[in-house]
Amino acid sequence: MIGRTGGKWWMAALFTVPMVYAVGIAVFFLTGGQTDYINYLVVVLLPVFFLTAIVFGPLAEELGWRGFGVAHLLETRGVFTTSIMVGTVWTFWHTPLFWAGSGTSISGMPISLITILLHFAFVTGVRFLHTWVFKNSGSVLMAFVLLASTNGTGTALKYFTPNLSDPEYYQIFTIAIAAVWSLVLIGALVTRSRTRGGNDREI
Secondary structure (H helix, E strand, O other): OOOOOOHHHHHHHHHHHHHHHHHHHHHHHHOOOOOOOOOOHHHHOHHHHHHHHHHHOHHHHHHHHHHHHHHHHHHHOOHHHHHHHHHHHHHHHHHHHHHOOOOOOOOOOOOOHHHHHHHHHHHHHHHHHHHHHHHHHOOHHHHHHHHHHHHHHHHHHHHHOOOOOHHHHHHHHHHHHHHHHHHHHHHHHHHHHHHOOOOHHHO
16 A cells, blocks of 8 residues: 655655646746736645645545555556546546535536536546556555645645636646646656557556
8 A cells, every 4th residue: 555655756746736737827827828816825825735635535535546446457457448447437526526616626617518528638637647656656645645736736726826717727727738648648658668569558
């Protein structure tokens, strides 16, 4: 359950998703995006968002998702199939959060085909990262930390730029999705190279 928890795994678990969102925010503003208010206090309060996310998210989820579900799926399936399966279930499992007034990255977003697809694309992409971290570290703890970081950062973004319109928020979210899938592609290519085009289950 603990597996490998060295410095690189802590760095990956804590900072991968915040960096993905940071890319989304940076590209949004560099390409002309604007907002009349940025709540910089959120940056200082990130640990609070992180701890809150632990209580209301991975504390109850990761032992089941990663410690049981993903662990058993990886015995007979590869990272790709496992991540797609879990990502699909995870998307619909969390869809009711659209109706929540606040507290998550999708809370309060209007429900439409576009928002559902964006949610699916982000969730599934992040599931690849979760599966990869769990498979290579063997640590439910690292998956736990990664999910807390994912949930906490997504929630913090809403408070960091509270005055963005829905279309503007979608722009940031779309860029973040592109960054996530770029990481997935890079990871797949690196793994392919290391295994010399061998077993697809390693992708």
